[in-house]
Amino acid sequence: MTIPLTWYLILSAALFAIGLFGVLARRNAIAILIGVELMLNAVNVNILAFWRYIRPDDPSGQVFAIIVLTVAAAEAAVGLALFISIYRTRRSINVDHLDALKG
Amino acid sequence: MNISDTLFLAPELILLLTGFAALGVDLALRRNTDGRASAIVALVGLLLAFVAALNLAASGVNAVIASTMAVDAFALFFKAVTTIGVALVILASMNYMKGRSKYLGEFYALLVFATLAISITVSATNLILVYLGIEFLSITSYILAGFIRGDKLSEEAATKYFLYGATAGAVMLYGISLLYGATGATDLAAVGRALSASGANFYLGIAAIIFLVVGFGFKATWVPFHHWAPDTYDGAPTPVTAYLSTASKAAGFAVAARVLIIAMPEFATDWTNYLAALAILTMSVANFVALKQRSVKRMLAYSSVAHAGYILIGLAAIGSDPTFNGLNGLLIYIIAYIFTNVGAFLTVMAVERQAHSNDIEAYAGLVRRAPALTLLMTIFLLSLAGIPPTAGFIGKFFVLGAAVQQDMLVLAAVGAVNVVIAAAYYLNVVRYMFFVDEEDEGPQISLGGAGLGSALVICAIMVFVIGIFAQPFITWAGQSVNLVIAAGF
Numbered sequence: 001m002t003i004p005l006t007w008y009l010i011l012s013a014a015l016f017a018i019g020l021f022g023v024l025a026r027r028n029a030i031a032i033l034i035g036v037e038l039m040l041n042a043v044n045v046n047i048l049a050f051w052r053y054i055r056p057d058d059p060s061g062q063v064f065a066i067i068v069l070t071v072a073a074a075e076a077a078v079g080l081a082l083f084i085s086i087y088r089t090r091r092s093i094n095v096d097h098l099d100a101l102k103g
Numbered sequence: 104m105n106i107s108d109t110l111f112l113a114p115e116l117i118l119l120l121t122g123f124a125a126l127g128v129d130l131a132l133r134r135n136t137d138g139r140a141s142a143i144v145a146l147v148g149l150l151l152a153f154v155a156a157l158n159l160a161a162s163g164v165n166a167v168i169a170s171t172m173a174v175d176a177f178a179l180f181f182k183a184v185t186t187i188g189v190a191l192v193i194l195a196s197m198n199y200m201k202g203r204s205k206y207l208g209e210f211y212a213l214l215v216f217a218t219l220a221i222s223i224t225v226s227a228t229n230l231i232l233v234y235l236g237i238e239f240l241s242i243t244s245y246i247l248a249g250f251i252r253g254d255k256l257s258e259e260a261a262t263k264y265f266l267y268g269a270t271a272g273a274v275m276l277y278g279i280s281l282l283y284g285a286t287g288a289t290d291l292a293a294v295g296r297a298l299s300a301s302g303a304n305f306y307l308g309i310a311a312i313i314f315l316v317v318g319f320g321f322k323a324t325w326v327p328f329h330h331w332a333p334d335t336y337d338g339a340p341t342p343v344t345a346y347l348s349t350a351s352k353a354a355g356f357a358v359a360a361r362v363l364i365i366a367m368p369e370f371a372t373d374w375t376n377y378l379a380a381l382a383i384l385t386m387s388v389a390n391f392v393a394l395k396q397r398s399v400k401r402m403l404a405y406s407s408v409a410h411a412g413y414i415l416i417g418l419a420a421i422g423s424d425p426t427f428n429g430l431n432g433l434l435i436y437i438i439a440y441i442f443t444n445v446g447a448f449l450t451v452m453a454v455e456r457q458a459h460s461n462d463i464e465a466y467a468g469l470v471r472r473a474p475a476l477t478l479l480m481t482i483f484l485l486s487l488a489g490i491p492p493t494a495g496f497i498g499k500f501f502v503l504g505a506a507v508q509q510d511m512l513v514l515a516a517v518g519a520v521n522v523v524i525a526a527a528y529y530l531n532v533v534r535y536m537f538f539v540d541e542e543d544e545g546p547q548i549s550l551g552g553a554g555l556g557s558a559l560v561i562c563a564i565m566v567f568v569i570g571i572f573a574q575p576f577i578t579w580a581g582q583s584v585n586l587v588i589a590a591g592f
Contacts, residue, residue: 009284016277023270032266039273043280050284060289064231068276071238075272078245079265085249086258095266098259101334 008049016042029083029093033076040072111166111174113155114182118219121148122212129208138207142197145211149190149218156182165585170290171229173361180434180583181225181357185350188441189218192350195449195558196342198551199456203251203340210250214346217243221350225357228365230279230289233358237275237322241268244351248339260338267331268321275318282311282366291365299369308370312377315362322355324411326385333392336404341455344400345448348407349441356411356433360418364430364586371421378419379514385412386521394528400451400461402528403444406487409525410440413502416518420505421587429505430587434580436498439486439569443495446562447483450476453551453559466532468541473548477536479559486566488529489522494569497577 015038022035044065051061083093090097109116125141125148132140160179167173193214200207220243224236245268249261283289285307286297298308320328336344363374386409393405417433451461453476458465470477486493499522506515550556569576 012280019273020270023266029262029266033269036269036273039270040276043273043276046277046280047283050280050287054284055287058287060231061283064283064289067231067235071235074242075238075269078242079269082245082249082258082262082265085252086262089253089255089258095262098262100255100259101263101338 005053012042012045114152117152122215125212141208141211153186172226173228176583178226188350195555221354247343256338260335264335271321278311278314294366319359326388333404341452382415390524398461416502420509427505427508430584431580432501432505439494439498442565443486450480457548467539469536484529488526492570494566
């Protein structure tokens with residue numbers, strides 16, 4: 001018995017929605033970053049499922065997934081560095097405290 | 104890919120080498136704390152890349168390299184315009200950045216790498232490279248926005264930019280994965296062929312457009328994906344603001360145009376209507392909020408969001424008319440806007456550095472303290488307002504003309520009304536500079552050094568050159584719309 005493609009897509013959509021909810025609902029910058037990572041992994045599930053079911057002969061799906069992982073790592077590195085620098089001046093990484101710029 | 108293909112990538116190769124050379128110079132010269140040597144290396148490299156891009160454009164090359172990068176007139180137009188824009192920013196920022204950070208060599212290297220990212224993004228013909236280019240550009244831009252470590256505003260600007268950018272990037276990527284699933288291809292042209300062949304993937308196509316536009320809209324600051332822009336433009340170091348609001352934004356428009364036109368001609372009526380609605384929202388929201396700003400830098404930030412709305416008219420009103428096909432309007436607007444907006448932010452930079460304020464009160468009676476700067480700022484503000492004979496007028500004429508040509512009369516009318524609303528806040532700054540008396544005699548304000556002064560004068564001259572001798576630029580833009588011709592609009 002093989003698992004149909006739809007199951008993967010539903011899993012991916014659920015992961016994406018959970019990640020987006022995390023981004024919108026959490027106030028801690030690191031929790032928001034975790035939400036973004038969930039969204040990126042949802043994309044990876046999508047890409048790999050499509051690759052396996054639609055184009056197993058063409059490796060660009062696999063390449064794409066590896067590139068997404070790499071970019072996610074680079075993004076997390078820059079993001080965490082930014083969070084450390086705001087923690088140093090504000091003693092907090094709650095995004096509600098980022099209120100110096102408004103209007 | 105063979106040896107002669109590398110010649111087509113000359114601008115990218117030059118930028119890559121320049122970026123490393125700027126870092127190397129910083130490493131080799133221990134007394135490079137003001138970054139001057141790196142800045143000069145970066146300037147030379149950017150000018151070389153500019154010349155290379157112009158040469159390639161003049162040779163009429165139209166090739167796809169490694170089936171991922173198109174070297175065509177459209178991409179080369181953006182490469183030439185953005186390299187010159189970033190070169191002006193670097194020329195102007197040498198004095199301003201001095202003392203604000205200890206790592207200025209890296210600052211200029213990062214600006215060069217950001218330009219490289221733009222060059223790659225505007226050429227990308229493959230969804231994977233589209234994503235990679237946009238993320239490369241975003242990640243370098245996050246670092247640039249937060250470059251002044253320990254400065255609360257700069258850090259906040261970068262963090263907000265990062266949080267919005269990471270989310271928008273993930274949403275866009277989800278759209279890309281849906282497109283890949285619907286078509287089994289990552290090449291834009293192949294995606295376009297597969298979408299028009301099946302015809303059954305209507306809902307997937309619409310969903311992909313909505314997700315993709317989040318990513319493009321984030322880069323090019325279309326309302327409602329603009330929320331980061333005012334805060335980031337306000338808090339980032341002013342040279343970075345000048346770069347973010349022009350070159351980086353232009354890349355967003357270029358990639359949006361290429362992906363939508365090449366991969367989704369099947370859905371053209373859907374996305375043009377969607378973009379027209381976004382253009383109306385962008386112009387109206389940004390202009391109304393700009394009206395009540397007290398800080399000139401923040402007002403220009405909202406104004407630059409509003410200009411994204413005008414530019415978007417060009418993409419929404421895309422058509423086959425030889426004079427007003429929308430895309431040429433977009434290109435003319437971008438070249439006019441880059442010189443005008445870089446000039447406006449550089450003037451803000453000159454005032455900020457000497458008056459230590461961006462508040463509109465700091466501009467009161469500026470004409471008595473800084474006549475040259477006042478004259479330049481007036482030129483840039485008139486061009487932003489779109490008053491002839493400045494560059495801004497030519498840009499607005501072509502995008503609004505395209506909207507009328509495509510019978511998008513509501514879009515054209517909202518655009519015209521917004522031009523009038525925007526004139527109110529631009530001219531308010533002019534009023535402050537000329538007619539409002541300052542409360543106490545502020546400091547005399549000079550042009551702020553040779554670099555900043557010459558960058559400002561170049562911008563002002565270009566504003567008039569494009570405004571008065573517009574024909575070569577119109578011809579160049581007209582030759583750079585190969586995308587529309589290829590897609591057969």
